[in-house]
Amino acid sequence: MTAVPQPAAARETHVTAEATAALRPALPAWVGRAASRVGFTLLSVGLFCALWELLWALGISDARLLPPPHVFLSNFPEQAKFFNTAQRWQVGVGLNSGPSPAGAVMITILASAARVFAGLLIASTLSITIGVLIRYYVAVEKLALPTITLLSPVSPIAWLPVAIFLFGIGDAPAIFMVVVALFFHMVLATISQIDQVNRNLINVARTMGATKFQTYSRVIIPAILPGLLVVLRLNLFGAWMVVLVAESTGVGYGLGQVIMLARNTFNPSLVFFTIALIGVLGFASDWALRMVQKRILYWVPETTGVLRGL
Amino acid sequence: MCRNVSKVWAAGTDRAHAALHGIDLDIAPGEFTVLIGPSGCGKSTLLYLVAGLEPETDGEIWSFGDRVVAPSPDRSLIFQETSLFPWLTVWQNVSFGLSIRGTPAAERKAVAREALHRVGLTEAIDKRPDELSGGMRQRVAVARALAMRPKVLLMDEPFAALDVQTRTKMQDFLLDVWRDSSASILFVTHHIEEAIALADRVVVFTSRPGRVKTIVPIDMPRPRDPFSARSEALRKQLTDILRDEVDRAFAEQEALAV
Numbered sequence: 042m043t044a045v046p047q048p049a050a051a052r053e054t055h056v057t058a059e060a061t062a063a064l065r066p067a068l069p070a071w072v073g074r075a076a077s078r079v080g081f082t083l084l085s086v087g088l089f090c091a092l093w094e095l096l097w098a099l100g101i102s103d104a105r106l107l108p109p110p111h112v113f114l115s116n117f118p119e120q121a122k123f124f125n126t127a128q129r130w131q132v133g134v135g136l137n138s139g140p141s142p143a144g145a146v147m148i149t150i151l152a153s154a155a156r157v158f159a160g161l162l163i164a165s166t167l168s169i170t171i172g173v174l175i176r177y178y179v180a181v182e183k184l185a186l187p188t189i190t191l192l193s194p195v196s197p198i199a200w201l202p203v204a205i206f207l208f209g210i211g212d213a214p215a216i217f218m219v220v221v222a223l224f225f226h227m228v229l230a231t232i233s234q235i236d237q238v239n240r241n242l243i244n245v246a247r248t249m250g251a252t253k254f255q256t257y258s259r260v261i262i263p264a265i266l267p268g269l270l271v272v273l274r275l276n277l278f279g280a281w282m283v284v285l286v287a288e289s290t291g292v293g294y295g296l297g298q299v300i301m302l303a304r305n306t307f308n309p310s311l312v313f314f315t316i317a318l319i320g321v322l323g324f325a326s327d328w329a330l331r332m333v334q335k336r337i338l339y340w341v342p343e344t345t346g347v348l349r350g351l
Numbered sequence: 352m353c354r355n356v357s358k359v360w361a362a363g364t365d366r367a368h369a370a371l372h373g374i375d376l377d378i379a380p381g382e383f384t385v386l387i388g389p390s391g392c393g394k395s396t397l398l399y400l401v402a403g404l405e406p407e408t409d410g411e412i413w414s415f416g417d418r419v420v421a422p423s424p425d426r427s428l429i430f431q432e433t434s435l436f437p438w439l440t441v442w443q444n445v446s447f448g449l450s451i452r453g454t455p456a457a458e459r460k461a462v463a464r465e466a467l468h469r470v471g472l473t474e475a476i477d478k479r480p481d482e483l484s485g486g487m488r489q490r491v492a493v494a495r496a497l498a499m500r501p502k503v504l505l506m507d508e509p510f511a512a513l514d515v516q517t518r519t520k521m522q523d524f525l526l527d528v529w530r531d532s533s534a535s536i537l538f539v540t541h542h543i544e545e546a547i548a549l550a551d552r553v554v555v556f557t558s559r560p561g562r563v564k565t566i567v568p569i570d571m572p573r574p575r576d577p578f579s580a581r582s583e584a585l586r587k588q589l590t591d592i593l594r595d596e597v598d599r600a601f602a603e604q605e606a607l608a609v
Contacts, residue, residue, distance in 0.1 A: 242434055259451070340481065
């Protein structure tokens with residue numbers, strides 16, 4: 042091997058070119074990259090499912106307890122029946138009233154997703170504001186930070202009764218649970234991001250006569266955005282976890298409520314079907330947030346390339 | 352300019368250590384002064400104090416008749432590492448100080464173009480910092496400092512991260528900029544060759560706590576030949592002075608380690 046330095050672009054396409062040998066260079070490079078990413082995602086999930094199916098085919102796992110994917114995914118109408126959005130359990134509501142099964146699944150999914158994003162939005166707005174205020178005003182730090190640090194190790198589960206006391210039943214307690222699960226950590230993360238801002242950038246602004254407010258708004262806030270979006274992405278999964286717990290206590294409808302129903306009626310197929318839905322949703326929302334990240338943070342370079350080169 | 356200036360870091364705690372002690376230093380307007388000394392001798396600290404970013408523990412710093420108490424656009428500081436804002440374009444970086452004052456965008460861009468012209472980077476005006484090489488970024492940083500029309504340019508080893516060829520180029524470039532701008536320059540380096548190439552006067556610091564050991568005037572006309580007999584003699588003189596200090600600094604560190 043000679044040590045001729047390759048142009049960066051050539052090296053980048055080199056990796057994907059191997060993976061998608063079928064694609065000719067006539068296609069734009071991003072098509073190859075996207076195809077390879079989708080391909081590997083499917084392969085990763087496929088391998089996992091294949092292993093599961095194999096265990097089932099060999100008779101090692103019991104289909105009644107751990108139904109393999111082809112079982113719990115095949116009977117969609119049967120599963121969808123349980124996504125009960127018309128409150129059919131109430132007296133006087135017919136079993137066949139309400140939206141179609143597919144419609145009910147969509148409504149359930151959207152309801153849970155809306156709670157996750159409402160919670161995420163409220164939690165990030167609140168925690169970034171308060172995190173910045175804590176560093177901006179010493180008085181706020183002294184008065185608020187001890188309490189925030191004290192409350193941050195409390196498990197979201199402990200807040201569940203509080204959510205019900207305060208908000209009863211419905212969307213509000215679920216959103217509250219998401220907010221409370223993320224808020225404290227995100228405040229602490231915001232503070233640590235502020236502390237890590239390159240001192241030189243702050244000093245440059247100061248020597249140019251920037252006021253404290255200008256230093257925060259023009260330098261510190263843009264400088265912490267990349268880190269904050271990473272924090273937000275990590276907390277997105279946390280939000281999906283918490284919303285399920287909150288919904289399982291009764292919010293009308295939602296994925297958590299379906300899981301609870303499956304548990305009470307001993308329906309493993311429904312459990313796995315719902316888990317599959319949640320996985321896909323979490324994956325999709327992470328992808329959406331990554332797209333937002335790319336759009337907002339145009340100046341942050343892609344860093345994974347270095348690790349690939351190892 | 353500096354009267355009996357001292358700086359103690361972490362004063363009043365058990366980690367207190369003196370960085371500077373009793374510095375007396377006068378810099379004439381338009382003069383190019385280079386500070387040189389063993390690493391950790393407090394030469395960068397002095398720049399921070401002159402910039403007004405850190406308060407002095409003792410003594411006074413004066414700049415053009417005013418006591419230095421806070422940072423001012425009159426005294427621009429240029430750092431060793433890139434300190435450009437990565438989310439702004441080159442011209443927005445250069446005119447950052449003006450945007451702080453609320454200058455309209457059209458005027459800012461004009462000033463930025465003029466400053467970039469002086470550092471020879473007009474074509475990079477709409478680029479972002481990560482598209483530039485290290486030397487170009489430092490030139491943008493210099494343009495940003497010049498756009499504020501400072502009376503004093505403070506430079507903290509600005510070319511230390513550059514390769515030797517770029518560094519020599521940047522020194523020539525800096526001398527051109529300095530001639531045009533009439534600003535005083537206070538320049539920190541640990542490179543003796545760099546000090547001889549640039550300075551009107553070289554101020555040699557002792558090891559910690561930093562004191563002014565000697566001041567060596569560089570009595571050579573510019574452009575200077577780094578291989579002339581006079582350059583060689585100065586290099587030898589400064590190397591000898593510095594070696595004493597470096598030896599002392601090492602001895603102290605060893606004594607501390609025991």
